[in-house]
Amino acid sequence: MKLDEELGYAKKIMRGALIGDTWQTLSPCDVLLVRSDNNCGYTFQGRAYAHLLDSFGDLCTKKSLTVRSVAKPFSVLVGTRAYHSPVSCNLSMAVIRLNKNVLKLLKNADVATQWAKSHQIALWCKILDKSKPKVIVGIQPDEYLCRAGKIKGVPVYDLQHGVIADENPWYGEKYGVTTPIEDLPDGFLCWDDQSVATIFKWAHGKGIQVLNVGNPWFLRFLKGDPDDLLVQTAVAQGNIRSDTHPCVLVSLQWGLKVSEPDIFPNGAIIDALEKVILNTENTYNWILRLHPVQIRGGEREMILRYLTQTFGEQKAQEWFKSSLTPLPIILSQADLHITYNSTTVIEAAWMGCRSGLLNQQLCEGGKRESYYSYERSIGMAELLPHDPEFIEQWISDTLTKGRAEPMMKVSSLTLDAFIEEIVRRCNYDK
Numbered sequence: 001m002k003l004d005e006e007l008g009y010a011k012k013i014m015r016g017a018l019i020g021d022t023w024q025t026l027s028p029c030d031v032l033l034v035r036s037d038n039n040c041g042y043t044f045q046g047r048a049y050a051h052l053l054d055s056f057g058d059l060c061t062k063k064s065l066t067v068r069s070v071a072k073p074f075s076v077l078v079g080t081r082a083y084h085s086p087v088s089c090n091l092s093m094a095v096i097r098l099n100k101n102v103l104k105l106l107k108n109a110d111v112a113t114q115w116a117k118s119h120q121i122a123l124w125c126k127i128l129d130k131s132k133p134k135v136i137v138g139i140q141p142d143e144y145l146c147r148a149g150k151i152k153g154v155p156v157y158d159l160q161h162g163v164i165a166d167e168n169p170w171y172g173e174k175y176g177v178t179t180p181i182e183d184l185p186d187g188f189l190c191w192d193d194q195s196v197a198t199i200f201k202w203a204h205g206k207g208i209q210v211l212n213v214g215n216p217w218f219l220r221f222l223k224g225d226p227d228d229l230l231v232q233t234a235v236a237q238g239n240i241r242s243d244t245h246p247c248v249l250v251s252l253q254w255g256l257k258v259s260e261p262d263i264f265p266n267g268a269i270i271d272a273l274e275k276v277i278l279n280t281e282n283t284y285n286w287i288l289r290l291h292p293v294q295i296r297g298g299e300r301e302m303i304l305r306y307l308t309q310t311f312g313e314q315k316a317q318e319w320f321k322s323s324l325t326p327l328p329i330i331l332s333q334a335d336l337h338i339t340y341n342s343t344t345v346i347e348a349a350w351m352g353c354r355s356g357l358l359n360q361q362l363c364e365g366g367k368r369e370s371y372y373s374y375e376r377s378i379g380m381a382e383l384l385p386h387d388p389e390f391i392e393q394w395i396s397d398t399l400t401k402g403r404a405e406p407m408m409k410v411s412s413l414t415l416d417a418f419i420e421e422i423v424r425r426c427n428y429d430k
Helices: 003-019 051-062 090-106 109-131 143-152 173-178 193-206 216-223 229-236 271-279 300-311 313-322 327-333 344-350 373-377 388-401 413-429
Strands: 031-035 042-044 047-049 067-071 135-138 156-159 187-190 209-212 247-251 285-289 336-339 355-357 381-383
Touching: 003 090, 031 051, 051 067, 051 135, 051 156, 051 216, 051 413, 067 109, 090 109, 109 143, 135 143, 143 156, 173 193, 187 193, 193 209, 209 413, 216 229, 216 327, 247 327, 247 344, 271 300, 271 388, 285 313, 285 327, 300 313, 327 344, 336 344, 336 388, 344 355, 344 373, 355 388, 373 381
Parallel strands: 031 067, 031 135, 135 156, 156 187, 187 209, 247 285, 247 336, 336 355, 355 381
Antiparallel strands: 042 047
């Protein structure tokens, strides 16, 4: 880890630790949600909203299930700042990290790692003792929570939040086969059949449940329930088109300035795409969508500075505002989508919006060659070279094709059945 990364991580820990612990205030619940600040891509009623997990929580609430939330270390969007009032365990985790570093100096790395692992498991066990949930649903729940869940007899589920592929270090077969069953979730809640197939290859043999429940966030917008206040409010305020020009959406990703500095010196987009946007700003209605980390997190200042200097303050503020609009609404208005490697490729295909991919590692033999293989195989996504002229021509040619038929089925039968199973379990335990 580079020095600037280490300093940034240290600041994050200090910020979180200053909030202190509130997990001791937890009361018994039926469903415990576990999420981080990075998962909060929306704001509802003035509170940070983890669109996937909180949507799942709202469905549970409708079934009269009691829902509580825990923020992963070292989140700052806790308490009244966030939906479901997530509690914090930042201080306890910071103390464990500090003691681990001391032990590493006094003993050795192995001793320090084992000590820290046992204490993180113990911390999660204490949290579960307070909340007494029947089910835990999180986004990539860590090994300590998974192990604590097994100790306490509470199943832990991982709700999909991004691309699932063989090369993915979390979902790939290599990870699943080599990781002890005690450190894995009891089940995976996936968006589609392709994701289920990837995990099923290794999870089935370990007795891990893999379900296609769909995407709770998109499903609620496609259903358009008139009693869903969040959806109705968002739709009423969600117009992002400023003119009649074709709308081209660009999904940004965070962390690229650190992971791929040669390709992303500006931390936002490749040079070729920047040139295309500047060359065609009067031809297309460009919408650059920021990642939640770029809206609320550590990259906010860097991204806003870049956008302002390159495209002007008006555009920067316009894009920042439109990034707060739910993705289902934006994709319903976009004519085309471009990204480096964002999972929005999958969601765009659901809505019939074609995507251009700029990550060259997606090519055959690349480190991520299986990413979006399904979307590419059906013509909903295409790998583009870093060539401004080629990208411009691709935009023009692809726009003439028009939007495709939406691929997402407005059905939540499996998701509803999963929640009903939680209800039955709760009723049985009473």
